[in-house]
Amino acid sequence: MRSAEGRDSIVEAALRAFGERGIEATSLREVAKAAGVSPALVVHHFGGKEGLVAAVDEAALEEFGAAYEDETREGDDPTDLLRRRSAQTVRVMQEHPAACAYLGRALVEGTEGSARLFRLMIEGGRAEIDALAERGALREDADRLWATLQHFFLIWAPLSFMPLLEGEALDGPLLDEKILNRWADANVDLLRGGLYR
Amino acid sequence: MRSAEGRDSIVEAALRAFGERGIEATSLREVAKAAGVSPALVVHHFGGKEGLVAAVDEAALEEFGAAYEDETREGDDPTDLLRRRSAQTVRVMQEHPAACAYLGRALVEGTEGSARLFRLMIEGGRAEIDALAERGALREDADRLWATLQHFFLIWAPLSFMPLLEGEALDGPLLDEKILNRWADANVDLLRGGLYR
DNA sequence: CTCACCGCTGAACATCTGTACAGTCCTCGG
DNA sequence: CCGAGGACTGTACAGATGTTCAGCGGTGAG
Numbered sequence: 415m416r417s418a419e420g421r422d423s424i425v426e427a428a429l430r431a432f433g434e435r436g437i438e439a440t441s442l443r444e445v446a447k448a449a450g451v452s453p454a455l456v457v458h459h460f461g462g463k464e465g466l467v468a469a470v471d472e473a474a475l476e477e478f479g480a481a482y483e484d485e486t487r488e489g490d491d492p493t494d495l496l497r498r499r500s501a502q503t504v505r506v507m508q509e510h511p512a513a514c515a516y517l518g519r520a521l522v523e524g525t526e527g528s529a530r531l532f533r534l535m536i537e538g539g540r541a542e543i544d545a546l547a548e549r550g551a552l553r554e555d556a557d558r559l560w561a562t563l564q565h566f567f568l569i570w571a572p573l574s575f576m577p578l579l580e581g582e583a584l585d586g587p588l589l590d591e592k593i594l595n596r597w598a599d600a601n602v603d604l605l606r607g608g609l610y611r
Numbered sequence: 612m613r614s615a616e617g618r619d620s621i622v623e624a625a626l627r628a629f630g631e632r633g634i635e636a637t638s639l640r641e642v643a644k645a646a647g648v649s650p651a652l653v654v655h656h657f658g659g660k661e662g663l664v665a666a667v668d669e670a671a672l673e674e675f676g677a678a679y680e681d682e683t684r685e686g687d688d689p690t691d692l693l694r695r696r697s698a699q700t701v702r703v704m705q706e707h708p709a710a711c712a713y714l715g716r717a718l719v720e721g722t723e724g725s726a727r728l729f730r731l732m733i734e735g736g737r738a739e740i741d742a743l744a745e746r747g748a749l750r751e752d753a754d755r756l757w758a759t760l761q762h763f764f765l766i767w768a769p770l771s772f773m774p775l776l777e778g779e780a781l782d783g784p785l786l787d788e789k790i791l792n793r794w795a796d797a798n799v800d801l802l803r804g805g806l807y808r
Numbered sequence: 809c810t811c812a813c814c815g816c817t818g819a820a821c822a823t824c825t826g827t828a829c830a831g832t833c834c835t836c837g838g
Numbered sequence: 839c840c841g842a843g844g845a846c847t848g849t850a851c852a853g854a855t856g857t858t859c860a861g862c863g864g865t866g867a868g
Contacts, residue, residue: 420815436720438635441855452817457857459815492807522719523633524774532775543806551807553800560797561806563780564765567772571764574771577721578729583760600757603750608805609758610689610748617845639826649847654827656845810868817862825854832847838840 421459423449428470433515437467437523471520471527474513478531481506481513492551495542496605500598503569504591511589518573532566539565568601618656621646625667630712634664634720668717668724671710675728678703689748692739693802697795700766701788708786715770729763736762765798 427449431440442463446453460466482502507514520528539562546552552561572579576588586593603609624646628637639660643650657663679699704711717725736759743749749758769776773785783790800806 436635438633442857443855453856454818454858455816458817463856496807521775522771529775529779532779536780546807553804553806553808556800556806557793557797559780560794561801563769563776564797564801564806567764567768568761571768571771572760574719574768575764578718578726579760582726582729583733583756596754597757600754600761603753604758604761604801604805606805606807607750608801608803609750609753609761610693610743610803611750638824640824651827651829651848652846655847660826812867813865815862815864817860819859821856821858823855823857826852828851829849830847831849832845834845835843837842 420449420451420455424451424456424459424466425469425473428466429474429516430512432467432470433512433519436519437525442466467525468527470516471525471530474516474520475527475531477510477513478506478517479534481510492546492549493606495546496602499542500602504594504598507573507589507594508591514573514589515576518570518576521570522574535566535570536562565605568604572597617646617648617652621648621653621656621663622666622670625663626671626713627709629664629667630709630716633716634722639663664722665724667713668722668727671713671717672724672728674707674710675703675714676731678707689743689746690799690803692743693799697799701791701795704770704786704791705788711770711786712773715767715773718767719771732763732767733759762802765801769794 424445428440428445431445431448435444442456443453445466446456456463456466460469517528517531521532540558543552543556543558543561543565547554547556547558552558572588579588580586584593588594588597621642625637625642628642628645632641639653640650642663643653653660653663657666714725714728718729737755740749740753740755740758740762744751744753744755749755769785776785777783781790785791785794
């Protein structure tokens with residue numbers, strides 16, 4: 415049973431195509447052609463486009479989650495935690511550009527997997543904020559729900575707006591190392607001390 | 612010539628439908644039915660779907676731009692400027708929910724009008740940041756390009772992620788007054804002083 | 809060997825999409 | 839009154855899309 419060969423190539427091609435052109439905008443036939451496979455095989459393996467999207471969601475989340483292993487060491491000061499999380503995010507995005515691009519799309523197209531990702535990010539982010547708050551590192555008047563969402567926006571909005579950014583504001587690919595680092599530094603600065611006096 | 616009647620009802624219906632379900636996901640026939648009009652009339656007036664999207668872009672941008680009149684008075688301190696801009700945004704979003712929802716969608720679906728909106732927001736935001744910097748209100752080490760983009764994300768990401776937010780994180784419509792105010796306050800707090808110590 | 813199984817395909821199908829076209833109704837300038 | 843023009847419609851069409859189905863070929867268990 416070398417079943418996985420065709421299946422995996424389909425998921426891989428779909429991940430890439432969905433991430434680049436959008437999920438709804440990409441047809442089964444395009445995915446099949448990119449995977450070097452007949453459209454019927456996609457249906458055979460996944461039952462239809464809906465099943466394909468679910469499988470791609472699964473694959474992207476798994477890849478992302480595996481890369482985003484928790485490296486937190488308790489006891490560090492909050493600025494370090496922020497910096498470490500930031501560097502981690504940069505690394506994940508660099509090493510898994512296709513999965514990140516796909517998830518950025520999925521978040522605004524509303525797939526089921528993206529809702530799961532959103533819940534995970536929100537719950538994890540909230541927990542971390544609460545932990546920082548207990549250590550007295552958070553402004554005591556902070557709105558924790560919206561603080562969590564702000565973190566989420568600062569991280570994911572660039573991915574969802576990627577075409578716009580790359581076409582109108584940046585001078586290169588968002589997932590380029592230099593740009594990614596500038597972005598991450600700016601986020602840390604904003605979260606730590608704001609922009610204005 | 613009461614030409615505008617049918618035309619306007621089509622644009623209005625399209626704005627609403629595109630904002631709710633997405634542009635690509637909404638067919639000409641749905642728009643026509645919602646406007647109480649035949650699909651052929653849409654083609655007659657706009658030449659096709661592409662033309663419709665352009666017209667809706669135009670209408671949304673005009674509505675948004677007209678509502679977002681510049682009320683800046685020079686000489687105020689930066690915190691006031693931030694608060695005023697914030698209140699202004701809340702007001703615009705409350706009073707023009709359909710246009711805002713549409714623009715949020717358009718930004719991630721990449722219509723031509725959305726690119727124009729993006730450029731406007733970026734240029735305007737950048738100019739304001741530069742002005743604040745000249746008055747010494749900006750952190751001197753701030754990355755002004757990304758600071759501009761951060762402003763943009765904090766304002767527009769919630770609109771683009773609206774279904775996700777309302778389904779998973781908020782306990783009501785994003786464009787509700789209370790929620791909108793909490794959001795705006797959180798943004799001002801973050802931009803002024805960051806979240807952490 | 810053989811037979812069931814499974815990955816895989818080509819062709820066909822119904823449906824939905826955007827669009828074209830011929831023609832109807834109404835209004836308005838002459 | 840009349841003719842032109844434009845808002846508007848019903849119908850039809852070509853193409854794309856997701857999906858179905860009968861069948862091919864190779865592989866592994868009995």
